[in-house]
Amino acid sequence: MTRILSSIFALLLSTSILLTGHGLQMILGPLLGLELAFSELEIGYTGSAYYAGFIAGCLFIPRLIQKVGHIRVFLVLISLATVALLMLGISQTLLFWLLARALSGASFSGLYMIIESWLSESATPENRGLVLSIYSVITLLAISAGQMFITLELPLTQLVMVAAILFLLSTLPVGLTNSASPQPLHPVTFKFRKVYNDSRIAIYGALVCGLVTSGFWALGPIIAKALHFEANQISIFMAVTLIGGALLQLPIGRFSDLVDRRLVISALSGAASLVTLSTIVLGLESPSAFFIVMFLFGGATFPLYSISLAHANDNSTLSPIETGSVILLTYSIGAVIGPVLISATLALSNLGLYFITTLILAPFSAWTFIRSQAIPATQAHFTPYQDVPVTTQEVILLSTDEDLDEVLDDAADDVLAEVFDEVFDEVLAAPLDSATPVPSTTAA
Numbered sequence: 001m002t003r004i005l006s007s008i009f010a011l012l013l014s015t016s017i018l019l020t021g022h023g024l025q026m027i028l029g030p031l032l033g034l035e036l037a038f039s040e041l042e043i044g045y046t047g048s049a050y051y052a053g054f055i056a057g058c059l060f061i062p063r064l065i066q067k068v069g070h071i072r073v074f075l076v077l078i079s080l081a082t083v084a085l086l087m088l089g090i091s092q093t094l095l096f097w098l099l100a101r102a103l104s105g106a107s108f109s110g111l112y113m114i115i116e117s118w119l120s121e122s123a124t125p126e127n128r129g130l131v132l133s134i135y136s137v138i139t140l141l142a143i144s145a146g147q148m149f150i151t152l153e154l155p156l157t158q159l160v161m162v163a164a165i166l167f168l169l170s171t172l173p174v175g176l177t178n179s180a181s182p183q184p185l186h187p188v189t190f191k192f193r194k195v196y197n198d199s200r201i202a203i204y205g206a207l208v209c210g211l212v213t214s215g216f217w218a219l220g221p222i223i224a225k226a227l228h229f230e231a232n233q234i235s236i237f238m239a240v241t242l243i244g245g246a247l248l249q250l251p252i253g254r255f256s257d258l259v260d261r262r263l264v265i266s267a268l269s270g271a272a273s274l275v276t277l278s279t280i281v282l283g284l285e286s287p288s289a290f291f292i293v294m295f296l297f298g299g300a301t302f303p304l305y306s307i308s309l310a311h312a313n314d315n316s317t318l319s320p321i322e323t324g325s326v327i328l329l330t331y332s333i334g335a336v337i338g339p340v341l342i343s344a345t346l347a348l349s350n351l352g353l354y355f356i357t358t359l360i361l362a363p364f365s366a367w368t369f370i371r372s373q374a375i376p377a378t379q380a381h382f383t384p385y386q387d388v389p390v391t392t393q394e395v396i397l398l399s400t401d402e403d404l405d406e407v408l409d410d411a412a413d414d415v416l417a418e419v420f421d422e423v424f425d426e427v428l429a430a431p432l433d434s435a436t437p438v439p440s441t442t443a444a
Helices: 002-007 009-035 040-068 070-087 094-122 128-151 156-169 171-176 192-198 200-226 231-256 261-282 287-301 303-315 320-346 352-374 404-409 415-427
Strands: none
Touching (some): 002 009, 002 128, 009 040, 009 070, 009 094, 009 128, 009 171, 009 200, 040 094, 040 320, 070 094, 070 156, 070 171, 094 128, 128 231, 156 171, 192 303, 192 320, 200 231, 200 261, 200 287, 200 303, 200 320, 200 352, 231 261, 231 287, 261 303, 261 352, 287 303, 303 320, 320 352
């Protein structure tokens, strides 16, 4: 274990510096948009642009990695992420911001892919859990620490420079390491129809998780600002949500190994909608009360992705990478929609996040419970739960080996399948490569 940690020390150090800057960037973007007089809806568009770029990065960056290698692409993507961040400070044009946020999303999708595939390859089956747990802790601490920079009495434009400096400093450990680069990425086919038919609850679970949690990541500072929080309270508002999700994820996941996971998905969705409904009904105003609410919100919503992934793996005969690719991209589609949807409701109420969460998760909870009672579980759990939040880059190869009409024919009667068919129709012609899925702790 000491040898393995020594071999990945440079990567972990680069990751901690990079994600500290990313944590600061996540809270800076919305606040800087407000300072530039962007509306809540326009800021929501920028959040959606980030996730659109994230999807594009998942689809196309693997080819670049295969051509020039992990380390070189890692350094290039950090440079592009820095460019995307600095672009926010030189223009007040919405289109310019949308391009910058999309570039940032594409860059970080590739960065997470490289980090996580490198860690997965360096570990052995015996110590992989420990290695990834260390990575999860580093991620949590780094992003939380980065968000605390907002409490410094510095103009937002100067904090942008601080985040950019952190990005560039993160190139040094990996750039100077003599550790071996990971092996080339392995191909995997994207089979949405198969996963959808095997486990519709998992598909819808990932979709609603993307809708709800992306709104928090894209608009959390705006929501806190609308609630009249001070700068230090905004950073706490963000951090306690992340901590709630991180602390509760593993025990809830382990419990889901013992029961029908559909009941756990239903219970989490119901709990999240109950928490948000209570916030609306009780008319909470105290920052302390909102901190408790957001801790519970994170604890209930963040595990939905990883438990949906585990449930999909329980019922699928595909490889974990193939199944994970579908679940990740389903989440990402929801994440593109979520910020726009929630920002539109913010124009009507400061509690827009809580209204949308209640309206989406309450019916989903009821439907999942009814389906679990009507359709008995036909397969025992064969994939133990892993702490896998949604940065894991199961980047996909959209295979051309199968005839497109044959692949999509059976999905034609499914509305959701048709939507996905349209989204991916234009990229099905190009083969890509896939990184091995491993855990991570943030939905950023």
